[in-house]
Amino acid sequence: MSLGPYASFIVTSYLLVAAVVLILIIWIAIDYRRQKQTLHELEAGGVARRSGRSATDIT
């Protein structure tokens, strides 16, 4: 597969899209862990929801 004289434009476009999508995925995954961690810490400190259910219980 030859990309011709403008290969750098094509490759940069695809790499940029891959990088931004990857950043989005990593950011969302890190945010999820951080929220769950904070909820665990709060519950371990004795704060509970009015319903009595665990705030991290999502099943």
Next chain:
Amino acid sequence: MTLIDLANPTRFLSLTARLLPWLAAATAVLLLIGLYQSAMAPDDYQQGATVKIMFIHVPNAWLSMFVWGVMSLAALGTLVWRHPLADVAAKAAAPIGAAFTFLALVTGSLWGRPMWGTYWEWDARLTSVLILFLMYLGLIALWRAVEDPSRAARAAAILTLVGAINLPIIKFSVDWWNTLHQPASVMRLGGPSLDRAFLIPLLVMAAAFSLLFVTLHLAAMRNEILRRRVRALQMMQVAQASQRSA
């Protein structure tokens, strides 16, 4: 499970936990198929291999508008029906929409340089998409600036609905004004003007990116619900501490 059931964040989280692995897998498979088809697509007789940029530029451009459309529906849900998940949906979608819009702008610029001889032109299509990107950033800033979530939700919903006026302007800018950007070649009266060799990879990539959006959006909504639980528990913690000290 009905739509009403999904108004309950706990039920929504339960459904999301079951759906996300399947959605992520389907997205990955569809992306791989789309990337393979894009790599194997023939060169265009005028543009050569640069036509391959279309397979990532167009899905991102479509999604940049689609995500704002989703946020507009969510804004109606906030203002009219006061659906508990409407603001969560809008707030979670904004950074993803901003990312898609950024990618549409940059990949378009990288496609424009070899084809038009310039990275940027202040024509109607490019400028209206840049305005869309700035509106995404403005909305994200608004949510961060207002501390009370319900006040932020109402302000953001109004701004989102006002911003929706930009969507038809973007779509029809190439018809209403004389622009450097080419007119629509897929979503047009009379059917797509693209050859099947380009149309099929483009549609597969569009489906893959749409699935990617659904997956990321559900995951970001789950995070936002958990963030609101954190806030609620922190407020309870403060209240308990002040009761003890009184």
